[in-house]
Amino acid sequence: xxxxxxxxxxxxxxxxxxxxxxxxxxxxxxxxxxxxxxxxxxxxxxxxxxxxxxxxxxxxxxxxxxxxxxxxxxxxxxxxxxxxxxxxxxxxxxxxxxxxxxxxxxxxxxxxxxxxxxxxxxxxxxxxxxxxxxxxxxxxxxxxxxxxxxxxxxxxxxxxxxxxxxxxxxxxxxxxxxxxxxxxxxxxxxxxxxxxxxxxxxxxxxxxxxxxxxxx
Amino acid sequence: xxxxxxxxxxxxxxxxxxxxxxxxxxxxxxxxxxxxxxxxxxxxxxxxxxxxxxxxxxxxxxxxxxxxxxxxxxxxxxxxxxxxxxxxxxxxxxxxxxxxxxxxxxxxxxxxxxxxxxxxxxxxxxxxxxxxxxxxxxxxxxxxxxxxxxxxxxxxxxxxxxxxxxxxxxxxxxxxxxxxxxxxxxxxxxxxxxxxxxxxxxxxxxxxxxxxxxxx
Numbered sequence: 316x317x318x319x320x321x322x323x324x325x326x327x328x329x330x331x332x333x334x335x336x337x338x339x340x341x342x343x344x345x346x347x348x349x350x351x352x353x354x355x356x357x358x359x360x361x362x363x364x365x366x367x368x369x370x371x372x373x374x375x376x377x378x379x380x381x382x383x384x385x386x387x388x389x390x391x392x393x394x395x396x397x398x399x400x401x402x403x404x405x406x407x408x409x410x411x412x413x414x415x416x417x418x419x420x421x422x423x424x425x426x427x428x429x430x431x432x433x434x435x436x437x438x439x440x441x442x443x444x445x446x447x448x449x450x451x452x453x454x455x456x457x458x459x460x461x462x463x464x465x466x467x468x469x470x471x472x473x474x475x476x477x478x479x480x481x482x483x484x485x486x487x488x489x490x491x492x493x494x495x496x497x498x499x500x501x502x503x504x505x506x507x508x509x510x511x512x513x514x515x516x517x518x519x520x521x522x523x524x525x526x527x528x529x530x531x
Numbered sequence: 532x533x534x535x536x537x538x539x540x541x542x543x544x545x546x547x548x549x550x551x552x553x554x555x556x557x558x559x560x561x562x563x564x565x566x567x568x569x570x571x572x573x574x575x576x577x578x579x580x581x582x583x584x585x586x587x588x589x590x591x592x593x594x595x596x597x598x599x600x601x602x603x604x605x606x607x608x609x610x611x612x613x614x615x616x617x618x619x620x621x622x623x624x625x626x627x628x629x630x631x632x633x634x635x636x637x638x639x640x641x642x643x644x645x646x647x648x649x650x651x652x653x654x655x656x657x658x659x660x661x662x663x664x665x666x667x668x669x670x671x672x673x674x675x676x677x678x679x680x681x682x683x684x685x686x687x688x689x690x691x692x693x694x695x696x697x698x699x700x701x702x703x704x705x706x707x708x709x710x711x712x713x714x715x716x717x718x719x720x721x722x723x724x725x726x727x728x729x730x731x732x733x734x735x736x737x738x739x740x741x742x743x744x745x746x747x
Binding site: 324327328329330331332335356357358393394395396400408409410412413414416417419420423424425463464471487488490494496504505506508509510511512513514515516517518519520521522523 | 722732735
């Protein structure tokens with residue numbers, strides 16, 4: 316995996332929430348939004364919001380706040396969401412069906428062009444209009460479809476071999492929904508979405524709502 | 532939402548990855564594991580791993596490392612994963628099907644006892660053996676089933692009203708898979724799983740693999 320210097324992860328992860336709020340404000344007809352309003356909506360400190368938004372290169376005006384249209388454009392450009400990216404999804408199961416059906420991604424330039432599976436009952440079918448191909452045809456399809464992102468939703472036991480197949484294609488970005496830390500060649504970037512991490516957070520908060528407190 | 536002082540979020544979020552590696556090592560017959568080995572597997576600094584594991588109250592022995600069985604027990608106890616928790620899932624769609632089918636959760640004490648939907652075609656069916664009930668019956672079912680966690684996978688437009696229904700039951704923990712920041716009464720904890728955050732990270736890394744670098 317390429318280790319590159321990018322702005323702080325929590326700041327990046329908050330940008331989609333900001334974008335969501337700012338777009339809502341725009342749809343209500345407002346032309347400016349203050350960092351304080353965004354902060355209130357998300358239960359954050361205003362200074363944090365301003366710092367995060369500064370990453371995108373845009374600065375608010377005193378008393379007026381941020382121009383809504385410019386702020387949306389700045390966030391989308393910063394994230395590369397103003398350009399369409401073709402993605403393939405490997406493992407045409409329930410998670411793949413959920414992801415391809417999640418409209419939000421399409422608004423952010425994520426275009427699902429193909430799914431792949433090894434199950435002959437799935438090959439030839441489609442999920443939310445995305446055709447399911449045999450995994451054997453991965454390399455040629457990736458070239459044909461000009462895909463740049465591979466989303467891996469296979470069972471964990473097949474995660475590494477699936478990633479190995481992907482890295483033999485021209486794809487340089489993997490979104491990994493398995494709980495396996497993939498071993499990848501240099502130059503391939505990877506984002507792992509580990510649902511057990513979120514569950515760990517929730518479990519701990521749930522423990523802390525009870526009288527018996529955790530030792531620190 | 533209750534604002535409580537808990538250990539640093541990134542440390543908590545890494546614990547499931549540690550647990551996964553340590554359990555693999557145990558299944559291979561090892562009795563001790565060093566923090567350095569865990570660090571190598573996850574591409575982290577050994578000092579970071581030791582600090583994170585110290586949260587659970589366990590300290591490694593010089594040259595020997597951590598006793599595997601005790602370390603697993605300590606992590607699971609710290610997270611409350613050694614106790615079963617009954618969860619309901621609201622919105623019996625593809626994401627609900629993916630979540631209820633994800634075995635990992637069951638190993639960590641998450642027991643799906645019921646799903647709820649407003650779609651009459653889904654009510655009365657089951658997903659991975661989890662019965663789907665009418666949302667109208669939420670309150671009585673939560674009491675009957677002794678559920679403590681509600682997982683919300685409804686479309687975003689229905690997120691807040693769903694959360695309002697949940698907070699009228701005895702449930703005090705919500706796992707929110709919508710992109711809406713829920714407004715919740717004090718005493719109810721919430722973990723939001725925002726897939727667009729992960730996509731933002733991936734998009735930025737993908738941008739950075741190209742010659743045109745982002746201004747910082």
